[in-house]
Amino acid sequence: MHERRQKNLVLIVAREFASRLATATFIADADGNLVFYNEPAEDLLGRTFAEAGEMSAAEWAGVFAVEDLDGSPLPLERIPAGIALLERRPVHRDVRVTGLDGVRRKISVTAFPLLARADELVGVVAIFWEAQSG
Amino acid sequence: MQATVWGCRGSLATPGPGTVRYGGNTSCVELRLDDGTVLILDAGTGIRPLGLELPEAPEPIHLLLTHLHLDHLEGLGFFLPVWNANNEVHIWGPPSPVRSLDQRIARYLSPPLFPIRLGDLPARVVFHDVPREPWKIGGARIEAAPVAHRGPTVGYRIEGDGAVLAYIPDHEPALGADLAELKPDWISGIAVAQGANLLFHDAQYSEDEYATRIGWGHSSVAHTVTFARRADVERLALFHHDPMHADDDLEALEARARDLWGAAGEPPTLAREGTTVAVATGVTTA
16 A cells, blocks of 8 residues: 655645746745646756755755855845745845756746645745846 | 444435445545544534444543534434433534634524524533644544635644544535646645545546536545546545436446546545545555
C-alpha cells in the first residue's frame, strides 16, 4: 500500500489554476519548498519545472540568484515569496533574477500567502513578469 | 463496522417508479461499529427514516456533514432525535473562513426557508468544526480532509473494527487534472481514500454528461474508477446518483464502471438505498 500523503487541497487547486495561466506563477508549500512553477515561469527562470523539480527554500533561493535593483544579493527573508511565507502578508517589488539559463532579468513580483484557515498557512504564490529595463 | 445506506441520490430527492431499485433519498449513511458506536454521514432526506429507527434518548448522536449543500442538509429538520429534549446531537462539519458552522446551517434552518429556528430545536445540539487532526468518537478513528467541490467540503475516513470506510459523496478530483497521470500526492482526496476497504464516491455523471458539467463539483464514472484505482481501494460503491438518472441509467453507469475497472478485485457496485454492507468484507446483509 502507498503511504498516505497528499498536498493540501489549496495547493492542489492553486497548481491547477496556475497551470492554466499565461502569467508566470511560482508556488511553494508552507515550509517554503518549491512545489510548482508554470510554463510562463519556465521562460523567465530558464528551466522547465520537470527538469528543475521540487526543491527546498534554501535550494531555490540559491539556485535562482535574486538581487535587488542595485545588484545586492537578497536573502530569502527579503525575496517577495520569502516575505509572504515568513511574514504572512502580500508584497510587491522589483528584483533582478538570474535564471538557470544564465540570463539576468529585471522581474516584477507580487507574492501572497495561501491561508486555508485564518491561522493555517499552507503555502505561497508568486506571480511575476519581466519588467521594463531600467 | 457496518454501513447502511439511507440515501444515495445526489442533488435532489427523486421519488417515483423510475428510482425504486436504488432509491430517491439524498445522502445519508449510517455507520455502526461492534462496540455500539453510531455515526451518521450527512443529513440528506435519507436521515428522516433513519431517525425513526433510532431508540429514544440513546447515547449522544454524532452527525458528520461533508458540506452544507441542501441535498446533504435538508433532512436535518425532519430527523426525529433533534425534536427530543433528552437527546444530545453533535454536528460536525467543514469550517468556513467567514461564518461558524451553526450560523451557516441556520441560514437554511430558519424562516423563511424553514418554520423553526435552529436554536429552537429541543435537543441539545453541539456544533463542531472538523479538527485538522484525526479524532475519536467511541471506537471510531475519524479523519476529515478538504476535497475538491464547490464551497468548503470534506471527505471522511473512518477506521474501526479493523476496517476502513472512505466517504466522499461530492467530489471532482479531475477538475483541470489528468487523474491517471498526476503524482498521487497531488490528487484531491487520495489521503482519505487510500487503501480503504470500501469507498463511497461521487459518480454522478456519464463521461458524455461530464463534458458539459465541468466545474459543477462532481465526477464522471470514469473519473471515479480512476480515482479509486489510484487510491488502491478494495471496493468502490458508486454514490450521489444524478436525479435525472432512472434505475436503468444507473445500471448502465455501473456496467461502464465495471468495464473500466477490469478483472482484478471486486467490481464496482451502485450504492443502493436500504442496503447494509459489512465494510471489511463487503457482504450485503439486508
